[in-house]
């Protein structure tokens with residue numbers, strides 16, 4: 001029997017706290033450099049505003065890298081982790097951009113409140129601040145459309161393109177503003193050069209996603225091998241390599257799928273790989289028919305050309321030698337969880353493995369027979385099905401505190417490795433419940449099927 005802890009390659013991705021420290025250091029670096037080059041220190045308030053402005057611009061430019069797919073960065077930061085940070089940081093950076101002019105004139109408000117309105121008006125209408133005002137306004141619009149994208153009459157692809165192009169314009173405008181208005185640039189031209197270089201790197205990251213990746217995937221085509229029904233609401237899409245090129249992945253990772261037939265087409269959707277590396281050159285995906293794209297996938301014909309960008313993600317097996325494993329899936333979250341279960345089965349895992357699988361209806365359950373067979377094939381594996389609506393041999397309800405505390409013993413809570421995957425709301429709820437039951441955060445890995 002092979003011990004998975006020896007056979008599974010370790011992921012290169014850093015932990016979230018470490019990633020945050022890296023990013024904070026990068027964001028503060030420009031201000032540190034300015035200080036080291038003799039930036040004149042005036043008073044605490046002005047310095048704070050300067051530091052915030054410089055850090056805000058650096059953070060905004062770094063957002064391009066966080067949302068991009070630059071290989072070495074993604075391998076270290078993890079695409080899902082960096083996308084999560086990108087989304088969370090975006091709103092804070094936008095708030096900082098909007099506050100920036102007000103923070104600059106705030107002291108004047110206090111000294112001469114009667115001049116406040118005219119001061120603000122002058123700040124916003126002065127020709128030299130135009131680049132900053134346009135950047136701020138465009139950024140506010142782009143962030144609002146991101147927050148409310150699911151409610152706008154706009155396709156995801158149109159939103160994504162406008163988001164990328166719009167922010168490239170914001171980056172250029174904000175950089176122009178920094179080098180023409182920022183007091184640091186006035187004294188040190190190398191500081192201007194640094195902003196221009198950072199802006200160029202940000203735009204290059206965008207081009208990497210929109211030009212280099214399509215070019216690369218054009219050279220690694222796949223074709224549809226089979227399209228089957230996985231459940232009443234899910235399709236099982238199987239594709240296979242259409243050529244001799246290297247493609248490696250770890251069970252549980254995901255890839256962007258482009259089924260348009262053109263590698264350059266920007267319509268691509270992320271799906272988790274439900275198969276294991278052993279199944280290569282074939283890959284399979286469980287796809288829930290949620291919207292236009294996912295429903296259309298069921299109509300793909302065998303032989304049809306498909307392009308793949310990936311693999312990405314860190315929802316992979318990295319388990320200490322003695323750890324039990326608890327897999328928790330909600331709905332279509334069963335896709336990557338099946339990938340992990342199949343990898344454990346194929347590797348002859350001897351550890352205690354438990355699967356808690358929640359679904360709405362009995363007819364939505366995916367791979368029911370395969371999961372039942374794994375109970376007989378694996379040394380110590382048991383599955384619990386939790387159905388919202390009635391079903392034979394299943395728990396009734398949601399994967400909540402009651403179910404989890406009934407199914408997990410003290411040893412599992414203290415030591416097991418937990419893998420949770422499902423829609424965002426379910427994932428958040430289960431992770432919170434596990435933590436409240438006493439599962440250490442470092443033992444929980446989760447994947448929410450949305451960016």
Ligand SMILES: Cc1cc2nc3c(=O)[nH]c(=O)nc-3n(C[C@H](O)[C@H](O)[C@H](O)COP(=O)(O)OP(=O)(O)OC[C@H]3O[C@@H](n4cnc5c(N)ncnc54)[C@H](O)[C@@H]3O)c2cc1C
Pocket residue numbers: 080150156157254267268269270271272273285286287288289290291292293294295332335336448449450451
């Ligand atoms: C890392 C990851 C892994 C995923 N794995 C799976 C999986 O194994 N099986 C599965 O069924 N689903 C998976 N998803 C979700 C899947 O990508 C979306 O359900 C799908 O893209 C929806 O497209 P639609 O046009 O059919 O639905 P829509 O109704 O248009 O969209 C539904 C939701 O999906 C989001 N979405 C739409 N298009 C995209 C896109 N191009 N890129 C990113 N998000 C988009 C939208 O924000 C929206 O909230 C995964 C998502 C992520 C982020």
